[in-house]
Amino acid sequence: MKRLANLLVLSLCAAGPLVAQESHSELSPAEQSEAIYASGYDKFRVGGYGEVLAKFMDYGINRFRGTSNGNAKDHRNEISIPRFVLAFDYKFNSKWILGAEIEFEAGGTGTAYEIENTENGEYETEVEKGGEVALEQFHITRLIHPAFNVRAGHLIVPVGLTNEHHEPINFFGTSRPEGETSIIPSTWHETGIEFFGTFGKEYTSFNYQAMVVAGLNANGFDRNNWVQGGKQGIFETDNFTSPAYVARLNYNGVPGLKVGGSVYYCNNVAANSDKLNEYSRIGDNVSLWIYSADAQYKNKYVTARANMIYGNLSHSDMLTQINATISGLSPYTRTTPIAKHAVSYGGEVGFNLRSICKDNPKVPVIYPFARYEYYNPQQEGAGRDVMDLRNKVSMWTAGLNWYALPNLVVKADYTTRKIGGGQYNSENEFSLAVAYVGWFWSK
Known part of the structure; x- marks a missing residue:
């Protein structure tokens, strides 16, 4: 593994003359629409992003294998295409805009689930195709005024820094930040309506998003990933009985600095379950609050990012009892207990070697870069539920990003995880990735 890392570093150093300038485009959906006429197309554009990833690990496949020391020590490798996304934007005119993204994701089975109400409400599975295809975005935007615009359709939920900037050139690691993606959906997209805009100028510049979208489904909540599995989409229609309300505010008044925060609220995630009255014996609404705060700073020398997510789920002990009895034919894990509180925080910083070397084009x-993360989908339980320490993870990642082109990056990093505060075996891995983002055709 050391030999492989050394070869990679040597190859990066030898390729210096081929390197182009770094891209600094990290625009939120609101910022993209604000700059719609400066974005390099008049009528339509086609593009996307994608990643190829290889991992070399020293641990087994199951941290929860029933032993006292956590994951087994092992040596195994993986290679995958985590995602390949095609994006399309089309301007009907200067005010109406269509946007869409289709994601091809590895690891899926291409199955569809149905509930047969004529057979006591049992789940049935139909295998339709190999792989997985998901509609990540599909929306119509009406531009009205810089301070107020409307978008309706299938939208990105801007909770957390990774969902706000999910393209692979917008984080240093070979994989998306593990903390965020372990407790909430990523990329998180739901169907609904959004209001967005910008206000202020210069040092008092802000942009905002306010959304009403389909809420999470309590059937998918579990021990290891908290509410991440509650994202709807396995059926042809989503349950909109208890919608979610999302708000995000970003401050952009200082050049290179962006500070943001978001709030997610669903009054009753139990009402969005697959079957009516599945959680009726709780006798109360099961509310969910998720709060996030993040910041990033970029100049020619350094890029730094930090984020925090905290969530609160009511009646988690009652959800634990009911989710453990969901049908074994369902797509849900049924792994319990479910926590009342979950948390994730972390930060990363990287330095541009070319800028440090006085912008020498030969460099x-x-x-x-280095990244630290802490996350725990079992931060605190309710009632008599005992939380599993094997979900308490602190981790360091260090590596290199080589921008072979402004929108194409080669990544290498090493990650070490401390599990349960060090009570269980550590998990270590070396990873390589190639990622790109860009527009291929525009008019």
């Missing part, structure tokens, strides 16, 4: 655009 490649390489960012050495």
Whole structure:
């Protein structure tokens, strides 16, 4: 593994003359629409992003295998295409805009689930195709005024820094930040309506998003990923009985600095379950609050990002009892207990070697970086539920990003995880990735 890392570093250093300038485009959906006429197309554009990832690990496949020391020590490798996304934007005119993204994701089975109400409400599975295809975005935007615009359709839910900036050139690691993606959906997209805009100027510049979208489904909540599995979409229609309300505010008044925060609220995630009255014996609404705060700063020398997510789920002990009895034919894990509180926080910083070397064109655009994360989908339980320490993870990642082109990056990093505060075996891995983002055709 050390030999492989050394070869990679040597190859990056030798390729210096081929390197282009780094891209600094990290626009939120609101910012993208604000700059719609400066974005390089008049009528339509086609593009997307994608990743190829290889991992070399020293641990087994199951941290929860029933032993006292956590994951087994093992040596195994994986290679995958985590996602390949095609994006399309079309301007009907200067005020009406269509946007869409289709994601092809590895690891899926291409199955569809149905509930047969004529057979006591049992789940049935139909295998339709290999792989997985998901509609990540599909929306119509009406531009009205910089301070107020409307978008309706299938939308990105801007909770957390990764959902706000989910393209692979917008984080240093070979994989998306593990903390955020372990407790909430990523990329999180739901159907609904959004209001967005910008206000203020110069040092008092802000943008905002306010949304009403389909809420999470309590059937998918579990021990290891908290509410991540509650995202709807396995059926042809989503349950909108208890919608979610999302708000995000970003401050952009200082050049290179962006500070943001978001709130997610669903009054009763139990009402969005697959079957009516599945959680009726709780006798109360099961509310969900998720709060996030994040910041990022970029200049020619350094890029730094930090984020925090905290969530509160009511009646989690009652959900635990009911979710453990869901049909074994369902797509849900039924792994319990479910926590009342979950948390994730972390930060990363990288330095541009070319800028440090006085912008010497012979020096490649390489960012050495380090990232720290802490996350725990079992931060605190309710009632008599005992939380599982194997979900308490603190981790360090260090590596390199080489921008071979402004929108194409080669990544290498090493990750070490401390499990349960060090009570269980550590998990270590070396990873390589290639990722891109860009528009291929525009008019």
